[in-house]
Amino acid sequence: MQPAAGSPVTCRRPAPRDLLRSLGERFGERYSTGESDLHRHGRDDSPYDTTPPDCVVFPESGEEVAEVVRLCARHRVPVIAYGAGTSIEAHIMAVEGGVTVDLSRMNRIIAVNAEDLTATVEAGVTRKQLNAAIEKTGLFFPVDPGADATLGGMAATRASGSAAVRYGTMRENVVGLKVVTADGAIVRTGARAKKSSAGYDLTRIFVGSEGTLGIITEVTVRLFPRPEAVSAAVCPFPDIAGAVATVIRTIQRGVPIARAELLDALSVAAVNRYSHTEVEERPTLFLEFHGTMSSVAEQAEAVQAIAREHGGRDFEWAVDPEARARLWDARHTAFPAILQLRPGARAFVTDACVPISRLAECIAATIQDTRASPLPCPILGHVGDGNFHCIILADPNNAAEMEEAERLNQRVMRRALESDGTCTGEHGVGMHKIPLLVEEFGEDGVELMRRLKAAWDPLNILNPGKIVRMT
Numbered sequence: 195m196q197p198a199a200g201s202p203v204t205c206r207r208p209a210p211r212d213l214l215r216s217l218g219e220r221f222g223e224r225y226s227t228g229e230s231d232l233h234r235h236g237r238d239d240s241p242y243d244t245t246p247p248d249c250v251v252f253p254e255s256g257e258e259v260a261e262v263v264r265l266c267a268r269h270r271v272p273v274i275a276y277g278a279g280t281s282i283e284a285h286i287m288a289v290e291g292g293v294t295v296d297l298s299r300m301n302r303i304i305a306v307n308a309e310d311l312t313a314t315v316e317a318g319v320t321r322k323q324l325n326a327a328i329e330k331t332g333l334f335f336p337v338d339p340g341a342d343a344t345l346g347g348m349a350a351t352r353a354s355g356s357a358a359v360r361y362g363t364m365r366e367n368v369v370g371l372k373v374v375t376a377d378g379a380i381v382r383t384g385a386r387a388k389k390s391s392a393g394y395d396l397t398r399i400f401v402g403s404e405g406t407l408g409i410i411t412e413v414t415v416r417l418f419p420r421p422e423a424v425s426a427a428v429c430p431f432p433d434i435a436g437a438v439a440t441v442i443r444t445i446q447r448g449v450p451i452a453r454a455e456l457l458d459a460l461s462v463a464a465v466n467r468y469s470h471t472e473v474e475e476r477p478t479l480f481l482e483f484h485g486t487m488s489s490v491a492e493q494a495e496a497v498q499a500i501a502r503e504h505g506g507r508d509f510e511w512a513v514d515p516e517a518r519a520r521l522w523d524a525r526h527t528a529f530p531a532i533l534q535l536r537p538g539a540r541a542f543v544t545d546a547c548v549p550i551s552r553l554a555e556c557i558a559a560t561i562q563d564t565r566a567s568p569l570p571c572p573i574l575g576h577v578g579d580g581n582f583h584c585i586i587l588a589d590p591n592n593a594a595e596m597e598e599a600e601r602l603n604q605r606v607m608r609r610a611l612e613s614d615g616t617c618t619g620e621h622g623v624g625m626h627k628i629p630l631l632v633e634e635f636g637e638d639g640v641e642l643m644r645r646l647k648a649a650w651d652p653l654n655i656l657n658p659g660k661i662v663r664m665t
Contacts (some may be wrong), residue, residue, distance in 0.1 A: 195422065198609040200310065200470050201628060202383050205290060206289075206290050206291040206293050207270065207271060207272055207292060208248055208271075208291045208292075208641035209248040209249060209266075209269065209271045209291065209292060209293060210269055210271070211553055211558045212269075212491050213265060213268075213269045213271060213293075214227070214248065214249055214268070216265060217249060217251055217262070217265065217293065218249075220261070221251050221252070221253075223665065224251065224252040224253070224254070224299070225249060225250070225251055225252075225649075226250045226251075226252075226276060226408040227248070227249045227250075231250045232246035232247060232248075232249075232250065233246055234276075234279070235247055235250050235276055235279070235288070235294040235296065236286075236287055236288050236294075237279075237284075237287070238279060238280075238281045238282060238284060238285065238286055238287065239280075239281070239282040239529075239533075239541060239543075240281075240282055240283055240284040240287070240538040240624065240625070240626060241409045241541070241542055241588075241590070241596070241599070241600075241626070242284050242625070242626075244285060245287045245288050245289050245290055245381075246288060247274060247288035247291060247293060247294040248271075248288075248293065249293055249294070250276075250293075250294045250296055251293060251294070251295055251296065251400070252298070252299050253295060253296075253299070253300065254299050254300060254541065255300065255411075256300075256316075256372055256374060256380055256412060257380070258296070258407055259295055259411050260374045260378045260380050261378070261621075262295055263295075263374050263375075263376065263377075263378045263409065263655075263660055264328035264377070264378030265375065266292065266293055266655055267377060267378060267653060267655060270290045270412050270653050270655065271291075271293060271655060272288065272290045272291060272292030272654075272655050272656075272657070272658050273293045273294075273295055273409070273634050273656060273657075274286060274287075274288050274294045274295065274405065274657050275294075275295050275297060275317075275342065275346070275347075275350065275405040275409045275410070275657065276292070276293060276294050276295065276296045276297065276298075277297055277298065277317065277318065277344035277346050277347030277350075278298070278320065278341065278343050278344045278347060279338075280341040280342075280343045280347070281347070281351065281621070281622070281624065282541070282543050282621055283618070283621050283622050283623065283624025283625065283626050283627065284560065284622075284624040284625040284626060284660075285317050285350075285351065285404050285405070285605050285622060285624045285657070285660060287374075287625070288368070289625065289658070289659040290358065290658045290659060291363065292655070295409065297316075297317045297318040297346055297409075297411070298332070298344070299318060299319040299324065299343065300316040300317055300319075300346075300411065301316060301319050301320075302315070302316045302319070303315050303316075303319060303323075303324065303327050304316065304412065306327070306328055306331065307359045307386065307419075308328075308331045308332075308333060308417075310386055311333065311384065311416060311417045311419075312369055312386050312414055312415065312416060312417060313328060313335070313414070313415055313417055314386075314412065314413070314414040314415075314576070315345055315346060315412070315414075315415070316346075316411065316412055316413075316603065317345060317346025317347075317349075317409075317410050317411050317412060317413060317415055318344050318346060319345050319346075319413075320342045320343065320344050320345070321335060321337065321338065321339075321342060321343060321348070322342045323346065324345065324415075324430065328417065330566075331417075331521065332419060332420050333417040333418060333419060333420065334361075334417065334418060334420050335367075335415055335416075335417055335418075336357045336361035336367070336418055337353065337354060337355060337357065337358070337361065337362075337363065337364055337367055337415075338355040338356050338357050339353045339354065339355035339620065340355055340356070340525075340526040340528075340529065341475065341526075341529075345413045345415065346410045346411070346413060347582075348402075348501055349364050349368050349371065349400070349401050349410050349413050350400075350402070350403065350404050350410055351364075351402065351404055351620075351621065351622035352402030352620070352622065353366050353577065353620055354403050354454050354576070354579070354581070354619070354620040355394075355620065356453045356480075356482075356522075356576055357452055357453055357482075358376070358452065358576060358578075358579050358581075358620075359445075359451060359452070359454055359576065359578030359579045360450060360451065360452045360453075360484065360578075360656075361418060361452075361570050362638045363400065363407065363620065364401055365401055366416075367415050367416045368397060368401050368413060368414070368415055369384055369386055369397070369414040369415060369416060370382065370383050370384030370385060370397055370412055370413075370414040370418075371383045371384065371396075371397055371400055371412065371413055371414070372410070372411050372412035373396075373400050373407075373409065373410050373411065374408055374409045374411055375407075375650065376407075376408070376650060376651040376652070376653065376655060376656050380411070381396070382410070383396035383397040383400060384396070384397045384414070386414060389591075391510075391651075399407060399646075402503065402658050403405060403620065403644075403661070404622050404623065404624065404657060404661055405656060405660070406647060406651065406656050406657045406658075406660050406662075407646070407647065407650050407651060407656065408603045408650070408656065409650070409656070413458070421452075421484035421485055421486075421490075422485065422486050422487065423484070423486060423487045423489075423490040424452075424482065424483070424484055424490070424505060425482070425483050425484060425490050425494060425511065425513050426453075426480070426482040426483075426511070426512040426513075426517075426518045426521050426522070427480075427481045427482075427494065427509035427510060427511050427512065428473060428478055428479065428480055428481070428509070428510045428512075428521065429478065429479045429481065429498075429501050429506045429507060429508075429509050430473075430477070430506070430507050431477045431478070431479070431501075431504070431505055431506050431507070431588040432476065432477075432505045432559075433477060433505070434456070434458055434477040434500075434557060434561065434573070435504075435554065435558065436477075436480050436504035436505040436506060437456055437477045437478070437504070437506070437577075438456065438553055438554045438557055438577060439504045439554060440479065440497070440500050440501045440503075440504045440506055441456070441479065441504075441553075441577045441578055442550055442551070442553060442554060443504075443580075444496070444497050444500055445550050446550070447496065449491060449496050449497060450484075450485070450493065450566050451481065451482070451483060451497065451578060452465050452482045452483060452484040453480065453481060453482035453578065454479060454480075454481055454576070454578030455475070455479065455480040455481075455525055455570075455574070455575070455577070455578075456478070456479055456480075456573070456574060456575055456577045456582065457477070457480065457525070457528060457574045458477050458572055458573045458574065459475050459476050459477055460499055460535075460572040460573075461528055461531075461532060461572040461573065461574045461614045462474070462475045462476065462477075462478050462573065463475045464528070464531040464532045464534065464535050465524050465525070465527060465528055465531045467531065468522070468530065468531030468534055468538070469524045469531065469581045470521050471520075471524045473524070479501070479577075480522075481509070481519065482502070482518075483496065483497075483524075486559055488535065494509065512661070517520055517615070528574055529541075529585070530541075532572050532585050532587070533587070535570050535572070536570060536587045536589070538589070538590075539587040539588055539589055539590070540587070540588055540589075540590045540596070540599075541585050541586070541587060542585070542586040542587075542588065542599040542600065542602070542603045543583055543585050543586075543621065544560075544583055544585075544586070544602075544606040544607060545583060545586045545607075545617070545618045545619050545620060545621040545627075546560075546581070546582055546583075546584075546606055546607060546609070546610035546615060546616075546617070546619065547579070547580050547581040547582075547610065547615050547616050547618070547619025547620070548580050548610050548613040548614070548615030548616075549580060549613070549614055549615065550579075550580045551615065552580075552613040553577060553580050555613070556582075556609055556610060556613050556615070556621075557573065557582060559609055560573065560582075560584050560605075560606050560609070561573070563602055563605055563606070564584065564586075567586075567598060567602055568598070569586055569587060569595060569598060569599060569602070570587045571584055571585065571586050571587070571602065572584075572585050573585075576619075576620075580615070580619070581619035581620060584602070584606050586602050586603060587599075607627070607630050608630075608633065611630070611633050611634055615634075616634060617630040617631070617634055621663045623660065624660055624661075625659060625660060628660075628661065628662065628663060631643075631661070631662070638640040640662060642659065643662050644662045644663075647661075647662055648664065
């Protein structure tokens with residue numbers, strides 16, 4: 195098992211001086227060894243201490259990324275891709291040292307093909323940037339992990355979010371990629387055709403590979419027509435069980451709800467304080483309905499009736515765009531809001547995803563665990579697709595608390611696996627969930643992943659120490 199806190203145990207492969215000198219001469223002001231830059235690129239919201247790279251490079255094209263990778267391969271030095279820095283599983287930490295490639299300046303929208311419902315962007319384009327650029331086309335990109343993550347990072351971690359229950363995850367919404375491989379080649383993994391049966395599905399292999407098999411430099415994604423009508427609502431419940439039962443019944447009845455988000459009372463209280471909202475501090479569903487005027491009304495009526503059967507109150511509506519934006523902005527601040535419950539605490543963010551039929555019992559058992567713990571453990575998540583998060587807050591200077599947080603984290607994840615679910619529904623493996631992969635896929639399954647990594651990255655320079663251990 196990985197240590198619950200502190201710097202991960204590993205062997206650094208520092209970049210030699212001649213490599214640093216070559217990169218500095220080549221990239222000039224787009225190269226940095228400044229302490230603040232190194233610290234920022236060696237830190238995320240995982241429980242681990244900062245592990246900075248030896249330098250940071252800011253390329254502006256896929257060809258420049260390939261150039262950096264070729265130099266790193268020549269010196270057998272690790273290279274880590276960095277997008278917006280919003281990961282929470284230590285994906286971006288330079289645990290073996292090396293060069294961080296910050297893709298944020300690769301932020302051009304290359305093409306919008308409205309007739310084909312696709313857009314092609316550089317990896318540093320964020321989801322908000324893309325949606326702002328295509329607003330006048332009547333289309334939108336629906337994958338919404340909350341944070342304004344980059345499309346490259348979202349593809350690399352196979353992200354999803356609040357709208358996945360209706361529109362799917364990055365797995366379903368990435369059409370094709372351009373990727374820099376471990377030897378510095380640039381490969382294209384798919385065309386814009388709606389389907390293909392040509393060769394191995396390289397796109398699906400790279401989506402979710404977390405920068406360990408290649409660095410994504412360009413992404414082609416699916417777009418969707420903006421619905422004619424959109425309505426959002428909040429619905430408080432006397433307990434979490436009623437809220438979860440409402441969502442399960444809604445899905446089982448086939449109501450095509452667009453979003454179904456759960457916040458427990460502690461999460462709502464944190465959001466109210468952080469975002470200055472006034473949502474009743476009880477277990478609450480945040481709901482959204484898309485479609486025609488009549489279909490939205492029918493969906494809302496059906497879900498309201500189900501909610502009442504399980505103790506839910508009447509919906510509080512947010513119909514106009516400004517009210518909906520305020521509602522979902524409040525929901526999206528839940529993670530930073532929860533961190534403010536214990537300033538300075540580290541967050542152990544579980545990411546359980548189970549079949550919808552097992553969701554209620556899995557959350558109920560998690561609540562039992564958290565009630566017996568002295569640590570704050572708010573629960574929230576995308577319950578419409580069986581995905582929920584228990585965010586466990588621990589003092590990094592208190593070894594007993596960090597050990598207790600990791601114990602709770604492991605219990606939640608193993609319960610998900612026992613429920614025929616997964617240890618990570620959307621956040622990825624990073625370092626923290628490496629031991630759980632064996633339990634999810636078995637030794638043979640993980641060995642197959644290890645062999646793929648060894649074949650595609652024989653020098654183990656692409657984001658080493660993530661997903662699978664090579665030694």
